[in-house]
Amino acid sequence: MPPKQRTKGKQEIYNENQAALEFYWRISLCSSAVQIISVVAFFSWLRSLATALMIGMHYLAIRVMRSIARPKFSGNQLIDGGIDLSLTNGMGEHMKDLILFSALLQFGALFTDYFWCLIVVAPIRVVYIVWPLLSPWLRSSSENVQEKPKPKPNPRKERRIYK
Secondary structure, X not given: OOOOOOOOOHHHHHHHHHHHHHHHHHHHHHHHHHHHHHHHHOOOHHHHHHHHHHXXXXXXXXXXXXXXXXXXXXXXXXXXXOOOXXXXXXXXXXXXXXXXXXXXXXXXXXXXXXXXXXXXXXXXXXXXXXXXXXXXXXXXXXXXXXXOOOOOOOHHHHHHHHO
C-alpha cells in the first residue's frame, strides 16, 4: 500500500505561495525587461504590440495568482494561508504555465518574429482545459429536452393481449 500523502499546514502553504509568487514575478519582470529593451533597440509595431500583449498576460496571471493565494491574518497571526498554488490542475498551475509560456515566447521572439505566431497556442490550451466543462451543454440537443414522455399503455388492453 502506498504511503499516505502528507497534508500541508497553513504556514507551509503561505510560505510556498509567497516563494512561488516572487519567483514568477521575477520571471515576468526579466522577460518583459529584455523584450522592452529589444523593442527600443529594434522598433517595430509588431514587436511593440506583442510586447504589450505579453506584459498584459503577465500582469493578469500574477494578479490571479495573488488573489488565489491571498492569506488571511488576524493581527499578526495567520488564520488562512490561501489556496495552494501547487495544486495539480488548479488555476494557480495554469497561471504558472501561462507565465512560463509567454516568457519563452518573449525570449524566442528576440531571435525571430515568427515566435509570435505561437501565441495562438494559449487560447487552444484554454479551450482544451474548458472543453470537458462545456461539452455536455454544447452536445445536448434541444430535441431531447422538449421530448414528451410516452403515454403509458392501458392495463386492460395488456390483459386482453396476454390472455
